[in-house]
Amino acid sequence: MAAFFGLFRRDLSLALRQGGDTxxxxxxxxxxxxxxxxxxxxxxxxxxxxxxxxxxxxxLLAALLSLDRLFEADYQGGELDLLALSDLPLELAVLAxxxxxxxxxxxxxxxxxxxxxxxxxxxxxxxxxxxASLLVxxxxxxxxxxxxAALSLGAxxxxxxxxLLVLPLYIPPLIxxxxxxxxxxxxxxxxxxxxxxxxxxxxALAFCPWASAAALRQALE
Amino acid sequence: xxxxxxxxxxxxxxxxxxxRWCSWAAVVVITVxxxxxxxxxxPDYQQGDTVRIMYVHVPAAWMALSIYLFMAVASAVALVxxxxxxxxxxxxxxxxxxxxxxxxLATGSLWGRPMWGAWWVWDARLTSVLVLFFLYLGYVALVxxxxxxxxxxxxxxxxxxxxxxxxxxxxxxxxxxxxxxxxASVMRVDGPSIAxxxxxxLLIMAVGFTLLFAVLLMLRMRTALNERKAMALRLNAGVxxxxxxxxxxxxxxxxxxx
Amino acid sequence: xVFAGLSFRLPAGGALxxxxxxxxxxxxxxxxxxxxxxxTGGRLFWGLAPVEGDAAAYRAQLDLVGHxxxxxxxxxxxxxxxxWAALRGIEPRRSPGLVEAALTAFALDLVADxxxxxxxxxxxxRTALARLVAAxxxxxxxxxxxxxxxxxxxxxxxxxxxxxxxxxxxxVVASHTPIELGFATSVALDAFAPxxxxxxxx
Numbered sequence: 001m002a003a004f005f006g007l008f009r010r011d012l013s014l015a016l017r018q019g020g021d022t023x024x025x026x027x028x029x030x031x032x033x034x035x036x037x038x039x040x041x042x043x044x045x046x047x048x049x050x051x052x053x054x055x056x057x058x059x060l061l062a063a064l065l066s067l068d069r070l071f072e073a074d075y076q077g078g079e080l081d082l083l084a085l086s087d088l089p090l091e092l093a094v095l096a097x098x099x100x101x102x103x104x105x106x107x108x109x110x111x112x113x114x115x116x117x118x119x120x121x122x123x124x125x126x127x128x129x130x131x132a133s134l135l136v137x138x139x140x141x142x143x144x145x146x147x148x149a150a151l152s153l154g155a156x157x158x159x160x161x162x163x164l165l166v167l168p169l170y171i172p173p174l175i176x177x178x179x180x181x182x183x184x185x186x187x188x189x190x191x192x193x194x195x196x197x198x199x200x201x202x203x204a205l206a207f208c209p210w211a212s213a214a215a216l217r218q219a220l221e
Numbered sequence: 222x223x224x225x226x227x228x229x230x231x232x233x234x235x236x237x238x239x240x241r242w243c244s245w246a247a248v249v250v251i252t253v254x255x256x257x258x259x260x261x262x263x264p265d266y267q268q269g270d271t272v273r274i275m276y277v278h279v280p281a282a283w284m285a286l287s288i289y290l291f292m293a294v295a296s297a298v299a300l301v302x303x304x305x306x307x308x309x310x311x312x313x314x315x316x317x318x319x320x321x322x323x324x325x326l327a328t329g330s331l332w333g334r335p336m337w338g339a340w341w342v343w344d345a346r347l348t349s350v351l352v353l354f355f356l357y358l359g360y361v362a363l364v365x366x367x368x369x370x371x372x373x374x375x376x377x378x379x380x381x382x383x384x385x386x387x388x389x390x391x392x393x394x395x396x397x398x399x400x401x402x403x404x405a406s407v408m409r410v411d412g413p414s415i416a417x418x419x420x421x422x423l424l425i426m427a428v429g430f431t432l433l434f435a436v437l438l439m440l441r442m443r444t445a446l447n448e449r450k451a452m453a454l455r456l457n458a459g460v461x462x463x464x465x466x467x468x469x470x471x472x473x474x475x476x477x478x479x
Numbered sequence: 480x481v482f483a484g485l486s487f488r489l490p491a492g493g494a495l496x497x498x499x500x501x502x503x504x505x506x507x508x509x510x511x512x513x514x515x516x517x518x519t520g521g522r523l524f525w526g527l528a529p530v531e532g533d534a535a536a537y538r539a540q541l542d543l544v545g546h547x548x549x550x551x552x553x554x555x556x557x558x559x560x561x562x563w564a565a566l567r568g569i570e571p572r573r574s575p576g577l578v579e580a581a582l583t584a585f586a587l588d589l590v591a592d593x594x595x596x597x598x599x600x601x602x603x604x605r606t607a608l609a610r611l612v613a614a615x616x617x618x619x620x621x622x623x624x625x626x627x628x629x630x631x632x633x634x635x636x637x638x639x640x641x642x643x644x645x646x647x648x649x650x651v652v653a654s655h656t657p658i659e660l661g662f663a664t665s666v667a668l669d670a671f672a673p674x675x676x677x678x679x680x681x
Binding site for chain 1: 348363376
């Protein structure tokens with residue numbers, strides 16, 4: 001247990017100390033959302049229709065940015081060997097790192113989303129649902145992303161390979177996350193979507209640490 | 222039998238003979254199948270002749286799914302039992318599977334245009350097959366992205382196993398969600414609901430495509446094994462010369478003494 | 480295949496020195512001993528029991544110091560050693576004492592609270608080696624431990640290795656530079672390189 005929290009604290013303090021990571025991810029998130037009105041025109045009707053999807057896709061791409069650093073530094077510096085040999089099972093080590101990654105990137109994305117929802121003219125019900133959907137869905141993004149990051153460790157053009165691998169796998173959370181917001185305008189349907197999104201996050205919690213650890217062991221061989 | 226096949230040299234000998242036989246069989250079966258589908262089989266009472274696209278589309282879809290399953294099984298064997306040929310088999314199968322998936326999507330699109338009025342719709346089955354296509358492409362990108370080929374093979378093996386969850390989703394998507402796509406008519410618990418005059422050419426095309434896959438798989442595996450042998454020989458040419466001389470020297474000294 | 484036909488036993492208090500040219504497999508052998516790589520043939524035993532049976536128990540007995548230092552530039556040596564002690568299951572009560580002992584043993588007291596990116600290469604290597612004292616284990620696997628160390632620090636390391644062996648610990652050292660280990664079994668891995676025809680079909 002102490003080992004798990006030790007790793008979580010270390011990764012989190014490194015992410016926050018270096019500061020740049022969270023800032024970059026948030027900056028990209030904002031910029032990506034801002035680009036859309038330039039592309040599709042500033043009419044609020046159109047923006048409101050596509051707003052949920054735009055914010056979700058931008059969040060996905062922003063989450064993607066920080067993934068390649070999840071294991072790379074530890075791999076290059078030799079710490080991954082030591083983690084594999086430590087008392088903590090590799091699956092729990094992955095979980096600790098994903099948790100730190102989520103607090104440093106996913107959580108800020110969710111927290112800033114109401115602001116961006118205003119940029120695309122979403123109503124109050126939609127803003128609340130957007131926040132909730134990102135809060136529930138971003139853990140899945142960190143977990144699924146960790147599998148792709150572990151698989152592409154040490155690859156040439158790692159960030160490109162990582163994006164190719166992870167974006168198809170991000171489609172289910174995207175469907176239900178953006179879908180929840182679209183339905184919220186018209187009534188109570190958002191609850192069902194959010195529950196499925198939660199289920200996806202829980203399934204990722206059960207499956208992804210195991211898959212990432214397997215990929216990491218292959219990378220160490 | 223799998224262990225018996227593990228020797229690359231034995232696989233090479235076996236596949237040399239099987240390859241010729243399979244190639245001919247594939248040509249014959251596919252020709253017969255195409256003739257049957259395009260000429261002999263009856264037109265559909267609703268769709269007319271456009272239904273004939275089905276005879277390529279459906280077997281291609283079956284191949285797309287089966288080849289992925291094959292890759293996943295080969296990957297599991299490679300990771301758990303470290304069978305030397307399993308990784309080669311998975312890597313050889315991937316581009317073939319990707320092509321069948323593409324054929325399935327393209328023919329489906331050509332079929333969809335007259336039937337539904339659109340080249341593409343975002344329903345569950347089409348979307349999950351598209352995701353399968355991306356999984357194939359991602360697999361090929363991943364195994365080729367490493368300087369060390371065995372590292373690429375291992376990473377790909379894990380990816381193939383992770384992506385297996387997509388297969389049941391594709392299979393059952395038409396049941397779980399209301400979709401535009403036709404529900405299952407062949408692989409059902411109650412047995413096929415399709416007429417035998419249409420089922421027969423469908424199955425023949427499926428057999429033909431499977432033979433084609435076997436041919437392509439064997440060709441690609443043989444090429445990969447030959448490449449590895451060539452690389453090993455080159456790598457050892459650098460080490461071999463001095464050690465070989467030492468070896469020969471030792472042998473001849475021994476002969477001189479006895 | 481990097482080497483073939485290799486077999487050895489390492490008793491308590493024993494040391495194994497691996498020598499050989501680059502590419503002869505010193506690092507690979509150390510990683511096999513650490514169970515990070517699975518060998519294509521052969522088995523690893525701990526006592527009378529094969530390691531596959533209970534790999535976790537075996538791993539709990541070892542400490543690996545590889546080529547890389549395993550140090551994050553943003554953390555201090557003290558924080559690094561406390562972290563690894565926690566990860567090796569040392570109770571929080573014991574770790575400060577062990578970490579202090581480790582820092583003193585490798586003469587890192589003055590730089591213990593500096594961020595690692597201020598440290599020289601030799602100091603970082605010593606921080607990596609300090610793990611051996613901060614999170615004690617009975618089997619030490621050291622890959623080029625003396626690289627980046629000056630003579631004084633190399634002697635320090637040799638003394639610490641000797642103390643560890645005197646207490647019954649085992650050491651496997653891969654080094655292509657000379658290192659004084661006292662009585663040690665030496666294995667030159669070049670002699671175990673496979674013959675060309677074996678490598679092509681293997």
